[in-house]
Amino acid sequence: TLLVVSASGTAAGLFTSLYGMIIYGVVFAVPFVALSLFPTQLKRLPRSGIWMETLKIVFGFIELAAAVKFLWVPDLEWKMGLLPRNVVLALFILIGIAQMAYLLGFYTFGSGKKMKPFRIGRGRFVGIVLTGLVLFPIGLSLAATPTYHYSNLPRLVDEIIEALVPPPPTEDYIARKEGWFVDDYVGALAKAREEGKPLFIDFTGVYCANCRVMERRVFPTQPVKEQFDKMVLTRLYVDKKDSLSRVFAQLQFERYQQATQPYYVVLDPADESTLADTGGYVPKGFADFLMSGMTAYNSRNQSSSP
Structure with a gap:
């Protein structure tokens, strides 16, 4: 997106691109600069273990959801009709439910330690709550008919939906x-x-x-x-x-x-x-x-x- 904006050749476009790249670089550099200034804080970081395995699997679910959305974009552009918006939203919900079931301990992957269902730690509990908060507006969006004008959903929910899910089709x-x-x-x-x-x-x-x-x-x-x-x-x-x-x-x-x-x-x-x-x-x-x-x-x- 920044490259497209800079290609416009306008002063505003060049400034926006420069500003965006500076922010992008600073965000990635800050953790390394902070740890170099305070090297003793490295010892306080938690060691890798089961929590790291769980985190990787959660990121895997997130990547699956992102892949669905990115596959939806060319499908819409080329008008193939393989991934209608409701199908994309339903896939998001299925992926979210699968993630919640994993965090609740109903199943595991590979050599992961088998847990008793519902006996979870704080990290998994936070993950379940966050997943539920994301699924809630997606479920509302699936149930509500997208319209050309304002939907009947609350404004805050509408904004969250727009940030998380594909936009409604043009009418x-x-x-x-x-x-x-x-x-x-x-x-x-x-x-x-x-x-x-x-x-x-x-x-x-x-x-x-x-x-x-x-x-x-x-x-x-x-x-x-x-x-x-x-x-x-x-x-x-x-x-x-x-x-x-x-x-x-x-x-x-x-x-x-x-x-x-x-x-x-x-x-x-x-x-x-x-x-x-x-x-x-x-x-x-x-x-x-x-x-x-x-x-x-x-x-x-x-x-x-x-």
Whole structure:
């Protein structure tokens, strides 16, 4: 991700990449620097033993869950349909239950010491509690139907779900009902010129988590909807495996020097010049961004009118 951001060539992109790499390096260096400053603390570290074997197996379960999610991404991108979202969530739950059963002592691996069920130590108890806390929002997400707008789940639970599980699929048919032009830049541009409105472009991705968060959480808010009503809206996917997505990705990079999603642009349809643009997850300032684009459009048209 940092390489993609730096490839944009903008000052902000280069700074973000540099900042991210510095943080990445510092996080990895801190433990070694701390132990070199206080070498006697090494003696207090616990020796490897059964706890290390248990920890490795727990990490194995976590890697299995991560593998499922990473397999889901190309499946979604290539539209193979082998791993629907509900199947991915169900696999997460099965892996979590298997991990909890292991920590409870119902079974073991290899040469691991057989435990009596429910006779567990503090470390295993903490692992069971954490696993249960992770499984809870995943189970809620599996039971709740993902929608284009806000789900009926509590906001905190919704945020945890978004961090842990695949984003809900895009529901473009709902967007079309609300007046969006999906993957139709030419049609949206013609409509904006016909109605004398600015054009709002949403450069998005099929499996872009932040895109889904913006669509579900920010777009339906009243201040944003008020600004959307004054514009023609188009959503352009840049990561589908078709020629249109390649065209839209090239348009985003060549015109705006950006390759990340989501990326939002308000432009004047008369000459396709940019009135305002922003990117990423911007829940608080998004309505202001739209308003600035609308203000620039109005002032430009007022000055050009006789």
